[in-house]
Amino acid sequence: MRTFHAGFEADHLPVRVRLGAGIRHEIGAEMTALGLSHALVLTTPNQAAQGEELLAALGPLAHGQFSKAAMHTPIEITEAALAAACGADCLVAIGGGSTIGLAKAIALNTDLPQIVLPTTYAGSEATPVLGQTANGAKETLRSPKVQPEVILYDPELVATLPIGLTVTSGLNAMAHAVEALYARDRNPLSDELALGGLRAFKEGLPRVVADPGDLPAREATQFGAWLCGTVLAQVGMALHHKLCHALGGSFALPHAETHAILLPHSAAYNAEAAVGPLAPVAELFGGSVGGGLYDFSVALGAPVALRDLGLAEGDLDRAADLAVSNPYWNPRPIERDAIRALLQHAWEGARPQ
Ligand code: NAD
Numbered sequence: 077m078r079t080f081h082a083g084f085e086a087d088h089l090p091v092r093v094r095l096g097a098g099i100r101h102e103i104g105a106e107m108t109a110l111g112l113s114h115a116l117v118l119t120t121p122n123q124a125a126q127g128e129e130l131l132a133a134l135g136p137l138a139h140g141q142f143s144k145a146a147m148h149t150p151i152e153i154t155e156a157a158l159a160a161a162c163g164a165d166c167l168v169a170i171g172g173g174s175t176i177g178l179a180k181a182i183a184l185n186t187d188l189p190q191i192v193l194p195t196t197y198a199g200s201e202a203t204p205v206l207g208q209t210a211n212g213a214k215e216t217l218r219s220p221k222v223q224p225e226v227i228l229y230d231p232e233l234v235a236t237l238p239i240g241l242t243v244t245s246g247l248n249a250m251a252h253a254v255e256a257l258y259a260r261d262r263n264p265l266s267d268e269l270a271l272g273g274l275r276a277f278k279e280g281l282p283r284v285v286a287d288p289g290d291l292p293a294r295e296a297t298q299f300g301a302w303l304c305g306t307v308l309a310q311v312g313m314a315l316h317h318k319l320c321h322a323l324g325g326s327f328a329l330p331h332a333e334t335h336a337i338l339l340p341h342s343a344a345y346n347a348e349a350a351v352g353p354l355a356p357v358a359e360l361f362g363g364s365v366g367g368g369l370y371d372f373s374v375a376l377g378a379p380v381a382l383r384d385l386g387l388a389e390g391d392l393d394r395a396a397d398l399a400v401s402n403p404y405w406n407p408r409p410i411e412r413d414a415i416r417a418l419l420q421h422a423w424e425g426a427r428p429q
Contacts, residue, residue: 084263084264084265085263086263086265086266086310087310089204089220089223090225091202091223091224091225091226091227092106092225092226092227093226093227093229093302094226094227094228094229095228095229095230095231095295095298095299095302096229096230096231096295097230097231097232097291097295098230098232099228099229099230100130100133100170100193100228100230100232100233101133102228103115103130103133103134103137103168103191103193103228104133104134104135104137106191106226106228107137107166107191108137110166110189110225110226112137112165112166112189113136113137113165114137114138114139114163114164114165114166115134115137115138115139115164115165115166115167115168115191116139116140116141116142116157116160116161116164116166116167116168116182116188117130117131117134117138117140117141117142117168117169117170118141118142118143118145118157118167118168118169118170118171118175118178118179118182119141119142119143119145119169119170119171119175120143120144120145120146120171120172120174120175121143121144123143123170123171123175123195124141124143126170126171126195126233126236127141127143127170128141130168130170130193134168139161139163139164139165140160140164142156142157142160142161142178144156144157145157145169145171145174145175145177145178146174146178147174147331148174148177148207148208148209148214149174149177149178149180149181149206149207149208149209150208150209150210151181151208151209151210153178154178154181154182154185154208157178157181157182158182158185158186161182161186161188164188165188165189166188166189166190166191167179167182167183167188167189167190167191168190168191168192168193169190169191169192169193169224170192170193170195170233171193171194171195171196172194172195172196172198172200172245173196173198173199173200173331176192176194176200176201176224177200177206177207177208179192179224180200180206180222180224181206181208181222183221183222183224184206184217184219184221184222187221189225189226190224190225190226191224191225191226191228192224192226192227192228193228193229193230193233194227194229194233194234194298194301195233195234195236195237196234196237196241196245196301196332197234197242197245197246197248197249197277197297197298197300197301197304198245198248198249198301198305198331198332199248199249199252199301199302199304199305199306199308200305201224201227201302201305202227202302202305202306202308202309203223203305203308203309204218204219204220204221204222204223204309205217205218205222205308205309206218206219206222214321214325227302229295229298229299229301229302231291231292231294231295231298232291234294234297234298235288235289235291235294237288239284239285239288239377240377241332242281242284242285242288242297243281243285243336243373243376243377243378244332244333244335244336244378244379245332246277246280246281246284246297246300246301246376247277247332247335247336247339247373247376247378248331248332248335248336249273249277249300249301249304249305250273250274250277250300250304250339250369251316251317251320251335251338251339251342252270252273252304252305252307252308252313253269253270253271253273253274253303253304253307254270254274254316254339254343254354254357254369255313255314255315255316255317255342256269256270256307256308256310256311256313257270257271257350257353257354257356257357258314258346258349258350258353258354258407259311259312259313259314260311260312260314260405261311261312262311262353263310263311265310266307266310266311269303269304269306269307269310270303270304270307271356272299272300272303273300273301273303273304273307274300274304274356274357274360275300275360276296276297276299276300276303277297277300277304278360278361278372279296280293280294280295280296280297280300281297281376282375282376283296284297285376285377312404312405313404314346314404314405314406314407315342315345315346315399315403315404315406315408315410316335316338316339316342316343317404318399318403318404318406319338319342319399319415319418319419320334320335320338322395322398322399323338323382323387323395326394326395326398327387327391327395329382329385329386329387330385333379333385334382334385336373336378336379337378337379337380337381337382337385337422337425338382338422339369339373340366340367340369340370340373340427340428341366341418341421341422341428342418343357343365343366343369343428344364344365344366344367344418344428344429345366345408345414345415345418346406346407346408347364347365347366348408349407349408350407350408353407357369364428366427366428366429367427367428367429370427370428371427380425381422381423381424381425382419382422382423382425383423383424383425384425387423389423392416392419392420392423393416395419396412396415396416396419397412399415399419400412400415
């Protein structure tokens with residue numbers, strides 16, 4: 077039983093959110109309601125066809141399409157997209173965190189309103205945060221300018237997400253919620269958002285894996301993505317996100333898979349230091365925090381070993397050094413030997429104790 081801890085502050089930017097099968101067909105109406113008439117559609121190269129379909133449906137409301145969004149929002153791509161955005165009065169992003177990141181980067185430079193249709197569960201649509209890369213270095217900034225104004229969650233769009241990415245992306249979202257539960261600046265609202273997000277994925281992900289086209293189950297997971305993305309915008313992240321940034325940035329490991337593999341280990345690392353905050357996770361996932369999350373991942377067929385992502389065992393020492401440098405606040409002190417052991421377990425794919 078959790079107790080209410082009174083006395084908190086929370087900032088919320090105005091965001092319009094709609095969820096439902098076929099909701100993408102409402103983009104024109106959303107644009108008209110905002111007085112907009114020239115949309116630049118954004119996608120990755122992989123999702124160009126989804127963008128073309130949208131562009132055709134927009135008809136006279138379409139300005140054009142730019143389909144070169146890429147992971148970590150490289151600044152050169154943003155510059156090319158800014159040229160394509162000339163004459164547009166809004167951005168329509170259809171995709172995951174990479175495409176939404178591009179929309180945010182354009183909005184930072186132009187203040188163009190963003191209507192986004194998320195097709196993964198990463199949650200970037202719900203945050204005023206942008207990570208972008210210039211000259212190989214990633215910088216993260218927070219500004220109300222980058223927060224998308226309208227989010228349209230259409231389960232028919234996420235139904236095309238391959239099942240492997242569905243699972244890892246869901247676990248990526250859950251990692252925001254787990255870290256939010258023990259965040260230093262957590263509050264009663266962030267607790268409820270995080271728990272709601274975890275429950276939605278706990279219930280929805282197994283159903284989606286059993287039947288990727290199950291639209292009500294996809295809706296449940298998208299609701300979870302919104303809750304987990306919203307809580308990511310509200311409170312600070314800790315060890316888990318530091319580990320993922322260190323591994324993703326220095327060893328080019330894929331974003332969602334890295335989150336998925338590390339989540340049970342980082343949660344287990346913090347389990348004793350955050351017994352109260354993590355009690356609902358232990359309850360939801362059956363007993364121990366790390367073991368329960370690991371078993372949930374295995375049951376969904378998620379990758380569990382960093383070695384399967386191509387990380388060499390010889391890189392673990394450097395990874396541990398990076399993870400302990402400039403550490404984020406964490407409920408348990410960051411100890412180099414313990415982090416090195418955590419990375420070894422995650423590399424081998426062992427079940428956390
Ligand atoms: P992604 O956007 O990079 O997508 C991965 C691949 O899957 C891409 O090729 C994409 O086109 C494809 N894809 C996505 N949805 C699909 C669908 N429904 N059907 C078929 N293919 C689909 O992956 P991601 O995990 O959503 O985003 C990762 C990026 O987002 C990282 O750069 C991360 O740093 C960033 N991110 C930012 C925030 C934030 O708040 N700023 C939050 C979360 C993630």
